[in-house]
Amino acid sequence: MCKDTNNILALSQRRYSVRNYTSQPVTEEQLQYMLEVARLAPSAVNLQPWSFIVVRERELLDSLSAAYSRDWFKTAPCCIVVCGNHNESWHRRYDGKDHCDIDIAIATEHLALAATELGLGSCWVCNFDADVCKQVLQLPEGVEPIVMLPIGYAAQEAAPEKKRKSFDDVVIWR
Numbered sequence: 562m563c564k565d566t567n568n569i570l571a572l573s574q575r576r577y578s579v580r581n582y583t584s585q586p587v588t589e590e591q592l593q594y595m596l597e598v599a600r601l602a603p604s605a606v607n608l609q610p611w612s613f614i615v616v617r618e619r620e621l622l623d624s625l626s627a628a629y630s631r632d633w634f635k636t637a638p639c640c641i642v643v644c645g646n647h648n649e650s651w652h653r654r655y656d657g658k659d660h661c662d663i664d665i666a667i668a669t670e671h672l673a674l675a676a677t678e679l680g681l682g683s684c685w686v687c688n689f690d691a692d693v694c695k696q697v698l699q700l701p702e703g704v705e706p707i708v709m710l711p712i713g714y715a716a717q718e719a720a721p722e723k724k725r726k727s728f729d730d731v732v733i734w735r
């Protein structure tokens with residue numbers, strides 16, 4: 562087994578939802594790296610129905626916080642809004658199931674793990690007002706903001722304990 566401190570297991574153990582950030586900015590180089598990792602994510606039928614809106618301007622971040630009014634959200638120096646285009650995503654022939662959310666989830670976790678590798682923190686946010694977000698970012702019809710991912714350096718030192726169901730509770734061997 563690979564012992565690298567940045568292997569996928571180590572990154573998964575280290576990543577946690579950061580809900581308090583320092584004001585230290587995320588650099589252009591760091592953003593380029595994370596976005597490249599996300600761009601390489603798999604998607605159904607390789608349709609890549611995503612776009613990544615990188616919000617760094619303080620004024621726009623404040624406007625965005627109207628969609629998710631938590632004080633901690635405003636501490637992030639940057640937020641990537643991961644959008645899905647339902648007109649571009651794969652819909653399964655048998656039942657019409659839209660795979661957009663799945664594709665966006667994979668790309669978002671690529672971003673989150675890449676951020677962890679760079680020593681940055683992030684937090685998935687889905688419990689936001691999508692209409693407000695759409696309006697603030699002036700998104701075109703058919704494009705849905707699915708995840709907001711604030712990113713930055715964690716302000717607090719100690720990572721919280723990982724609370725997960727046990728291996729045996731979730732893995733079924735047949």
Ligand SMILES: Cc1cc2nc3c(=O)[nH]c(=O)nc-3n(C[C@H](O)[C@H](O)[C@H](O)COP(=O)(O)O)c2cc1C
Nearest residue numbers: 576577578579580684685686687688689721723724
């Ligand atoms: C799809 C999804 C939506 C989430 N939405 C929110 C949210 O709106 N606000 C929030 O504070 N955390 C949100 N989270 C973070 C989860 O609460 C968190 O991942 C979970 O409690 C496990 O904790 P950990 O990320 O620290 O390991 C979301 C996570 C996922 C995967």
